[in-house]
Amino acid sequence: MSDNTITVYSVHETKMQYNIEQIPLFVESQQKKAFVAFDFANRIIQGDCEEVLKAIPDNSIDLIVTSPPYADQRISTYGGIKPDQYVSWFMPKADQFFRVLKPTGSFILNIKERVVNGERHTYVLELILEMKKHGWLWTEEYMWHKKNSPPGKWPNRFRDSWERLLHFTKQKKFNMYQDAVMVPVGDWSKTRLKNLSETDKRRDNSRVGSGFGKNISNWVGRDLVYPSNVLHMATECYNQQHSAAFPEELPEWFIKLFTQTGDVILDPFNGSGTTCVAADRLDRKYLGIDLSEEYCKLAINRLQDMRNKRGEKKNE
């Protein structure tokens, strides 16, 4: 990274091309205003999210979905944050997240505590408590059940197949579009409904207009139910080189749940850019930030690939 500059990537229509603009960021209030004129939507920015976000205005982001480097992970990029220092490393960034997030917005934090000396470390618990002190509401904890967790065998524990999806908000009331993530009803009523309709037909022949038929009408067309706070998703790898933190399904679910078309989604630890890809696919705007130039380029390539594919599809 060169001094006082960051690199901004953006996707263009041209296949396999991207522009790199050098933009001064770390500026005082006057110049900051000028920068604000810069459209940060649909950009991938290389830099430290804590610094980059200082150039983003208050209350301008609708949703933050991210999976920060866990303690002692992504050492080459983030230097491997020590578990004991995790909270103090994270909180200045969380303060920026708080500032840029709209009052009606949500922050989804994918995280899981490491095992240290045979014990689960407590930095995630401490992080939640500290977030509250900094004004965040710990609204909910969703559970990601990783259906295909990596194998492994230890004498004192099994494979770790779940991760936390902490849901923080700024207010008790926030935007939530529950209908957007309704799911087909369970196998239970599928089979029952199937059988029910057969019975219905049978009875319909013998007796028309009874109250029974009315009962059926309540079920017919009601294929969808609201999900719970447990998400069952398999992990996926974008390619052999760079494994994604989570499958595209995951940010997709929260993007549909907490935003509408045109809203802006931020991933401050963008990595291979799964959040941005999901956002773009769902016609939302994205802002991805990552320290690593390699990851930024990978992300922009993925976004370009997807745009191209969608373009081809349109022309078909």
Added chain:
Amino acid sequence: MSDNTITVYSVHETKMQYNIEQIPLFVESQQKKAFVAFDFANRIIQGDCEEVLKAIPDNSIDLIVTSPPYADQRISTYGGIKPDQYVSWFMPKADQFFRVLKPTGSFILNIKERVVNGERHTYVLELILEMKKHGWLWTEEYMWHKKNSPPGKWPNRFRDSWERLLHFTKQKKFNMYQDAVMVPVGDWSKTRLKNLSETDKRRDNSRVGSGFGKNISNWVGRDLVYPSNVLHMATECYNQQHSAAFPEELPEWFIKLFTQTGDVILDPFNGSGTTCVAADRLDRKYLGIDLSEEYCKLAINRLQDMRNKRGEKKNE
């Protein structure tokens, strides 16, 4: 409850009968020794677990599995512990658990935080931190996915379908018999989740009282793999007056995982006695403690019923 006495229930062969013995408990060291001679194995004791356990010797329990009253729940029995006071209510009891647990033993705590003012309360997080201060190791957090969670719809959250199963130990090295909970690979678990009749068959087998050995024999020839730290189990809500906090499968799994035949399992918030029933079925010894006389009687009745059924089966 009368002064200085507790009520001890034990199962006998005679159908639908139980003995009630009055035993002085809250005594000093000399008399305590006398009490220790009393066999606490396979007993249901009515009283406050914090006091009752003072009569149990150090390092005498192999496994503790329990689901304490959550904050503001089970008000009629426990008076409804306020969320803010939960940790200070719980810790003196946890100290006794620590004392009576063998160094190689495990403590499984089923708990979940309430929503208070639209936010998840932090008393569970604080409890974990406090447990560590009192010497416990937070070894693992298992996840109970409740497939049939209570319904409901709110503007800011979905149905809560998971609970924590906190695994505390006294040492880094503890007893764990992983082979005892191995499961058939792949398709079996899929069919089990989807095929209801398959589940029913398994359930029936376990209810009859032959334990799980019989089922395992059905799996011979299939490849067994170790499970993960996510448990998929439905709550039992059969039409009775007293519903169990968790399904029998749940303590069963941990009993097989952390104990051997003849070991002693403690549930200090015994409730309807699901833990003890599972322990007895698996030929372990149990000690159940509960404040409520009604629950104690219910538990002993369940244990007697099971004994009777197992006896009938033997005679067949």
Added chain:
DNA sequence: GTTCCGCATGAATCGATAG
């Protein structure tokens, strides 16, 4: 003897209403 369906039942939570 099976299979199938109606129904009750949750360790819930929110918002409105009442004291």
Added chain:
DNA sequence: ACTATCGATTCATGCGGAA
């Protein structure tokens, strides 16, 4: 302003009676 109570919302499951 703060607490207490009540109705509305909603779905997977097991049980019991029916086909």
